[in-house]
Amino acid sequence: MQVASDKQQAVYELLKERRDAETATDVDSLREDWIQDLSDLFERLRSWMTDAEKQGLLKVEQDEVELKEERLGRYQAPMLRVITPGVSVRIVPRGRLIIGAQGRVDFETPASRILLVRTKQSSWEFRELAECRWRGDPLTEQSFWAVLDSLLR
């Protein structure tokens, strides 16, 4: 059938185009960049908590979590656990392929959750709901402690 084979040809062309545009190396480098960015982020967060850790106010543990994403497949990513006398806060990556952004890490306790979104490479923002509109608050040491404060209360 001519129409079907035309359509089939169109699908083949589209798939070839996509295959050429995105090779396995692209996917691997996407995943590696993401994991590297996560390691850098966690190193930064740990450095901000060193003083509190030295004073015995909290304990930071690094662990791994398995993520599964449609294009990236299954992979291991780092995560942090901030253990305090009252609550423990999990800082856990949710994925690289995020709607509108380039990755997300959640700060979560059993009671609440705050999102940290990777807007571009090495650039992170907390998502905040202010006056009924979502906005981004760049990750700084100050914003990090503000988030921790709201999660621990």
Place this chain on the structure above:
Amino acid sequence: MSCQKAPAIDSGWPRPWQVLEYFENSLESLGSLQREAASREIRPESRFYGLTPDEFSDAIERTRNELEHQVVLLLTASFEAVLKVDLVIRCRQRCRQKVANVRERHGGPAERHVRQLAVRLAEYTSIDILGGCRQSPCSGWGAR
């Protein structure tokens, strides 16, 4: 005893076809949102920004379900309003006709009955319509 004024019927309720139009518009909006998200063109101000594809699909699914429930309730209410208003209009016409018939047939001596009927007509149109239908003040009176 003064005669109550019958309440006016508000004709501004959404008709079933308008509810259907709302449903189809909303579905199309959801579809546009899904296409926007698929092409990753969601703006940071959007409440869907930063969601994983699974979270986004769940959010859309929940919204679609909620929309369907809402539209079912809206359609039920809209059809009920159509039936009730139709009933009120028919009952009012029938009662008016009966009052006119009594006046015409009996003249002056029937004035007391006419007044009673007018009062009951006003009460009737202000009470629960479907319940009132079963005990219509006009039923069995003046029809003879």
